[in-house]
Amino acid sequence: MKPQSMLFTIYGEYVRHYGSEIWVGSLTRLMGEFGLSEQAVRAAISRMLRQGWLESRRVGNRSYYSMSPRGQKRLDEAAARIYKVEASGWNGKWCITSYTIPETQRNLRDHLRKELNFLGFGMLTNSTWISPNDLEERVKDITEAYNLTEYVEIFTAEHLGWSDPKRLVEKCWNLDEINKAYREFINMYHPRYEEMKKKLKAGREIPDNECFVAKTELVHYYRKFLFIDPDLPEELLPDVWLGKEADELFNEYHNLLHPGAVRFFEEVYEAVPVGK
Known part of the structure; x- marks a missing residue:
């Protein structure tokens, strides 16, 4: 996992719900759960600052980082597509x-x-x-x-001619490849979801940091569909479309991991002191 991409995931999944600003020490500890070094995290932060995704400020001897307006807009767009609601019919x-x-x-x-x-x-x-x-x-x-x-x-x-709408879609997107990617996601995460359900049903306690890692990796993996799935209306999808099955699996597994993941994040998270 690339540090910069993982930073987007952590900001989008957690930090944006907690004032959008976080101490760099908290970030390095969170990223450390994925085996990323402090040096790698700081280098990724520097790149995101140069690219205009992040903003920084110092309070005392501490540095705090938040998403820039541009970065916040990108996170909002991503969240709207990852956690999408059922769309209304296509207007043609x-x-x-x-x-x-x-x-x-x-x-x-x-x-x-x-x-x-x-x-x-x-x-x-x-x-x-x-x-x-x-x-x-x-x-x-x-x-x-x-x-x-x-x-x-x-x-x-x-569109007045000549391809019918589904044929037009085939010209612009490779839905077979997208379906294949969804199948890979389902094959990878369905067993993990079932295993986690079994553990919880048997009364086994899952450490919060494990929930944090599992949930963040789940979201991080699922984010790639933002770049390959055009989010077509149902009327334009093929008869066999695995996107819906993948969405359901993502949401169910996400909900299972969410409480423990949030507890761990809140334990590590340090915002700017009140009044600063």
Whole structure:
């Protein structure tokens, strides 16, 4: 597990619910549960500061770190997709983003593609990306943040031909590969979930730090689906879709581990002293 990626998981799953700010000593102890050294944690924090994901402040001789507004927005988006509620029916509209970004701004073009991929867009052609979800405002935010408004056009449109909607989906996303990834997740975590249930049913006490590690690793693994699953409405999914089964397993195992994991986090967590 990469330290920077794990920091995103810990902030998103825990710190954001406790004032969004934490002492670096607490962070290094939490990350130490995964075998990460203090040096590795501090190096990851420095990278996230340079990249604009984190903000820092000193109180006395202690350093405290919080997510920047940009980082907080990313965590909110991720949480909304990981812990999604049942969506209403699809309205048949597509959000379309088309861009003509000059080669001199190639790095910004790459950033935009990464952002569109994270939002769940699929590439229809080299510079035209589509999504069946209402993402117009998010694309506006991103293009404004990167100063790309003169190169990007955003549409909400109906598809009139010629592929049927599911065929259009097949052109833009490899659902077989996503299904395969969900199968791997189920095969890995279903036995762990069943084993944990057996232990608890038998009255065995599970140490809180073990719950913390297991829950955090579960969320950390499941976060990867934010980058590969476009979160398509049910009308566009194939007849065999393992995403729903994986979601149910994730939620059940998460709920099982949550109380002990939170107790351990609260034991380690140190916020800024009141009034500082």
